[in-house]
Amino acid sequence: MPTTDQTGPRRMVAALGTVALATAAVLATTLPAEAINTYNSAPAPERTEVGALVVQWDDDADPATPDRVDWMCSGTMVDRDTFLTAAHCTSDWAPGARFYVSLDQDVQAALDSAKSAHPADPAAVAAAVAVEGTAHTDQAYPGPASDPHDIAVVQLPARAVAARWTFTPATLPTAGRLDALGPQGLNATSFLVAGYGTQEAERGPGGQTHPGGGVRLKAPVGFDALNPAWVRLAMTAPQGNGGACYGDSGGPDFATLDGRLTLVATTITGDGPCYATNVAYRLDTPSARTFLSPFVTLP
Numbered sequence: 001m002p003t004t005d006q007t008g009p010r011r012m013v014a015a016l017g018t019v020a021l022a023t024a025a026v027l028a029t030t031l032p033a034e035a036i037n038t039y040n041s042a043p044a045p046e047r048t049e050v051g052a053l054v055v056q057w058d059d060d061a062d063p064a065t066p067d068r069v070d071w072m073c074s075g076t077m078v079d080r081d082t083f084l085t086a087a088h089c090t091s092d093w094a095p096g097a098r099f100y101v102s103l104d105q106d107v108q109a110a111l112d113s114a115k116s117a118h119p120a121d122p123a124a125v126a127a128a129v130a131v132e133g134t135a136h137t138d139q140a141y142p143g144p145a146s147d148p149h150d151i152a153v154v155q156l157p158a159r160a161v162a163a164r165w166t167f168t169p170a171t172l173p174t175a176g177r178l179d180a181l182g183p184q185g186l187n188a189t190s191f192l193v194a195g196y197g198t199q200e201a202e203r204g205p206g207g208q209t210h211p212g213g214g215v216r217l218k219a220p221v222g223f224d225a226l227n228p229a230w231v232r233l234a235m236t237a238p239q240g241n242g243g244a245c246y247g248d249s250g251g252p253d254f255a256t257l258d259g260r261l262t263l264v265a266t267t268i269t270g271d272g273p274c275y276a277t278n279v280a281y282r283l284d285t286p287s288a289r290t291f292l293s294p295f296v297t298l299p
Contacts, residue, residue, distance in 0.1 A: 036195050036217035040242035044194050044218035045105050048167035049077045050252055052107040052196045052214075053085050053154070054100040054130040056122050057093055067096075067122040069115070071107045071214060074195035074251030076170045076263055079296045081158035083133065084170075085250030086268055086281070087141035090152040099154050100130035103165040107196060108214025131160045138291045147229040150268050150281050151288055152250075153295050170252060170263040172292070173284040174299045177257065178226055178264060186223045191233055192254040193267060193278055194218040197247025213247045221253070221278055229285060231265045233278040245274030253280040 044050065053073040058065070075085030083101045090099060104110050110129040118124035126132070133156035140149035181189060198213040219242020221233040233253060235243025244251070244267045253265040265280035282288060289298055 036193065036197055036199075036219050036242060036244060036248055039237045040240055041217045041219035043105070044216045047194050047216060047218060048103060048165060049170045050194045050216055051075055051077060051083060051101050051103040052130075052216075053083070053089050053250060054102055054107070054111075054126060055093065056098040056100070056126045058096060061094055063096070069111065069122045069125045071102070071111065071196060072247075073249045074197065074247065074267070075101070075154070076252040076266075077101075077103070077161075077167055078153075078172055078263065078292075079169045081156045081161065082295045083154040083156060084252075084263075084266065084292075085152050085154065086266055087137045087148075087150045087152040088268075089250045090135040090137045090154070091141065098126065098132060099135045100126050100132045101154055101156055101161075102130035103161075103167060104129065106215045111214070131156050131164065133157070136295070140287075146227075147285075147287055148268075148281075149287060149291070151266065151291050153292070155295065170254075171260060172296070172299060173255075173257070173262050173264050175284055175286070175289060177262070177284040178231060178255075178282060179284075181257075186226060189223060190256045191221045191223060192218055192256075192261070193221050193233065193242070193244050193248070193251070193280075194254070195244060195248030195251030195267060197245045197249075197251070199245060199274075219243055224277060229282055229287065230268075231280050231282055233280060235270070235274070235276055235278055237275075243274065243276075244270060244278040253278065 052071040054071045056069045058067050073089035075083050078084045114125040114128035133154040135154050137152040138149040143149040224232040224234045248267045251267045252263050254261045255264045265282050268281050269279045
């Protein structure tokens with residue numbers, strides 16, 4: 001089981017769906033990821049703006065061998081051609097990695113079917129399940145724990161996306177929106193996390209595992225704390241909360257503000273077993289807004 005860095009993003013990716021344990025070992029120092037717990041969660045077919053980041057990549061640095069195609073993180077369409085995710089999801093890949101986005105409800109099933117239909121043809125597999133785009137990662141990533149600049153977008157051909165999926169882009173927050181709520185307002189705000197990640201830790205003969213993943217789920221979360229770059233959200237089951245886990249990195253954390261679901265943060269890290277806290281990167285800060293402004297019209 002990968003370890004958790006409580007002061008910054010997780011530097012690993014769990015074995016997701018059919019991703020081999022060897023793959024997880026290769027990425028253990030490079031890619032973090034999070035996911036939705038089973039408790040107090042539900043499928044999210046209506047959250048059509050929430051998608052999965054699919055990556056075509058070489059797992060042994062030998063260009064003569066077939067590449068892999070796997071979903072790795074979550075994210076959100078914030079306009080017709082911009083998919084918002086985390087910088088740790090688009091960084092530290094071997095040369096030649098290609099990035100795709102799928103808005104399917106069950107991405108893992110789509111990948112399994114495509115791999116059966118197109119054996120040893122990773123490009124065909126990726127094209128069958130997702131639309132290819134160009135990743136843009138915050139150049140200041142990785143920054144300090146106080147603000148790691150853990151934010152990225154994938155620019156997509158809008159017509160290709162519209163030809164495959166129908167969605168309404170997420171609403172981004174105005175500058176300083178969470179600060180303006182104040183402690184009382186934050187405690188009274190409803191938060192919702194969504195993504196494709198795995199489930200909370202289960203104990204078995206071989207130790208802890210994180211089953212599931214690849215299906216879009218949602219769960220309520222509660223407010224815990226606000227920091228200059230972070231909002232910390234409680235995932236405690238007794239209070240009716242669910243939460244994020246491995247594979248949900250880059251995925252949305254929504255807040256209901258003035259009666260409207262608003263994308264206020266993206267999932268980055270949390271506790272290792274995925275039981276307690278979702279630590280999410282705020283989108284209403286000057287840092288996040290400066291990065292996003294060339295790609296999307298900000299409110």
